[in-house]
Amino acid sequence: ExxxxxxxxxxxxxxxxxxxxxxxxxxxxxxxxxxxxxxxxxxxxxxxxxxxxxxxxxxxxxxxxxxxxxxxxxxxxxxxxxxxxxxxxxxxxxxxxxAEVEPKATTNVAANKNSNKWTSFSALLIAIIMPILVITFTNPAESEFLTLAEVDGVKVQTPINHPDLSSWLPAIEKCVVHYNNNHTGMLKPTEV
Known part of the structure; x- marks a missing residue:
């Protein structure tokens, strides 16, 4: 078989x-x-x-x-x-x-394919260029600081929109002094 x-x-x-x-x-x-x-x-x-x-x-x-x-x-x-x-x-x-014979519209199909091709290409190009333009032409906002105190020649600063740190000031001063004792010369900070 x-x-x-x-x-x-x-x-x-x-x-x-x-x-x-x-x-x-x-x-x-x-x-x-x-x-x-x-x-x-x-x-x-x-x-x-x-x-x-x-x-x-x-x-x-x-x-x-x-x-x-x-x-x-x-x-x-x-x-x-x-x-x-x-x-x-x-x-x-x-x-x-x-059975029905219909003429095919090949010109419309070709035009649609061309249109879709250019639309896709344009969208891709925009997706690549937009982040580059945003990074190039925008500047980050500069932060403004308020000087709370100066300890051992080091400025202690805080952003203007930050909550009040006056209750933490003694602890901050103690930390800065201790750091400065262990790091002298070029390692000593100028601002905190």
Whole structure:
């Protein structure tokens, strides 16, 4: 027997895609039917006919069932998937569909692509340039300081908008004196 192994999920996906392409329902199938615990069975073959040049004339598509129907079955991974042939009665069905020919507007599509390309490029350029401009042309606000005291030649300063530190002044003076005793010369601070 001829056959090949197929993963169950791949087979299910392929049949699902085939049903979508054929617009076949799972509840009342015309082309592929599900055979419980066996797999899938093709119940008709599709033959494509050439569409007519007129945009409003119906196109006849003929669906003819074969005398020999292939059945796809999936089994466990140890077994092979086998294409079986079952016999059935030949039946002819005719379906009617309208085919409309619409001219494609390729110029609009090309214009939209160009427009989208330039819009994306402009947005990217603005996103890169804006931070550079902000950093270049803005100056940080200069802070204004208030001198609280001068301890051992070191100015003790605080920002003007800072809360009152007069209650902390004795501790600050003690810290500055202790630091100055341990750090002399070039290491001595000029302001704190």
């Amino acid at each position: 001829q056959g090949f192994e197929v993963d169950e999920s791949s087979l299910t996906q392929a049949v699902s895609t085939l049903r979508k392409m054929l617009k076949d329902s799972t509840k009342s199938p015309e082309f592929v039917k599900t055979v419980p615990k066996r797999g899938y069975q093709f119940i008709a073959s599709v033959e494509r006919s050439a569409p007519l040049s007129s945009s409003e004339q119906p196109v006849m598509a003929e669906v003819v069932e074969n005398e020999m129907e292939p059945t796809l079955a999936f089994t466990t991974t140890a077994e092979e998937v086998v294409t079986e042939m079952t016999e059935s009665e030949p039946v002819a069905k005719t379906q009617e569909a309208k």
